[in-house]
Amino acid sequence: MGILTARTRDEIAAIVSKARQDGQTIGFVPTMGALHAGHLSLVKLALEKCDFVVVSIFVNPTQFAPHEDFDRYPRMPEADSLMLAEAGASCVFLPDEAVIYPDGKDCAVKAGAAAKGLETDFRPHFFDGVVNVVSRLFDLVKPDAAVFGQKDFQQLQVIREMVEALGLSIEIVGAPIARDESGLALSSRNAYLSSEELSVARRLNKVLLDAVQALRAGEDQDEVMAEAAQALVSNGFEKVDYVRFKPEWQRVLAAAWLGKTRLIDNMGL
Numbered sequence: 001m002g003i004l005t006a007r008t009r010d011e012i013a014a015i016v017s018k019a020r021q022d023g024q025t026i027g028f029v030p031t032m033g034a035l036h037a038g039h040l041s042l043v044k045l046a047l048e049k050c051d052f053v054v055v056s057i058f059v060n061p062t063q064f065a066p067h068e069d070f071d072r073y074p075r076m077p078e079a080d081s082l083m084l085a086e087a088g089a090s091c092v093f094l095p096d097e098a099v100i101y102p103d104g105k106d107c108a109v110k111a112g113a114a115a116k117g118l119e120t121d122f123r124p125h126f127f128d129g130v131v132n133v134v135s136r137l138f139d140l141v142k143p144d145a146a147v148f149g150q151k152d153f154q155q156l157q158v159i160r161e162m163v164e165a166l167g168l169s170i171e172i173v174g175a176p177i178a179r180d181e182s183g184l185a186l187s188s189r190n191a192y193l194s195s196e197e198l199s200v201a202r203r204l205n206k207v208l209l210d211a212v213q214a215l216r217a218g219e220d221q222d223e224v225m226a227e228a229a230q231a232l233v234s235n236g237f238e239k240v241d242y243v244r245f246k247p248e249w250q251r252v253l254a255a256a257w258l259g260k261t262r263l264i265d266n267m268g269l
């Protein structure tokens, strides 16, 4: 069977309720499109958990600040849909803004404690925007399980907290980070990078690995983090937003800039 396409509220509701009537469980993978093997690994996980897998593609305006890359974010829904069909997804949901935000973009649901620090220090609007769109998407798709990548580790914690706070019975599944052969975390934003920038980007995961190994060896946290920040700069990153060890998550997380492109990555101890 080919992949189903939904664009409106009525279409997604009809498709999901038909699957339910057929006794199928619903898995959900929210994305912003420009899909790569990382996204497809989430689809694969969702298919292992659930019978019927919906993938949404929506570049969500509320998680971008005015100066960020909303306008130039890559959009290729036809190619994405083909990839999803091949990966065995059941339905691609392609809403436009009016479908997600029919009555404006205000949202009563706010990001919780997991949103404090890290990304929020640099993108204060970001997690409220994520929670705004994901809570709306959950309401439309009503999944049994939803898969999110550990690539956006803080986001995964924010979503878990939101589901808990709203009392939703949706299982949140965290998927491992998909990397290329150099270890670079796959990202739709990698498409922005020039070949010189790409070779710098490929050093980010090595710096994280060095930091993780130093922490495992019992070296001083502050020193290791200072060295990691220094290593990013000397490897060619133009600006480091943060590189930090988060003890609750036993993880080193980083965000750094190459030209106009902001990359994030993280690694567990």
Ligand code: AMP
Binding pocket: 030, 031, 032, 033, 038, 039, 042, 147, 148, 149, 150, 151, 152, 175, 176, 177, 178, 179, 185, 186, 187, 188
């Ligand atoms: P995005 O389209 O970038 O908003 O990402 C959609 C989902 O895919 C999020 O849950 C991301 O964490 C996840 N994702 C993106 N890149 C990767 C990757 N390299 N490995 C695993 N998951 C990823």
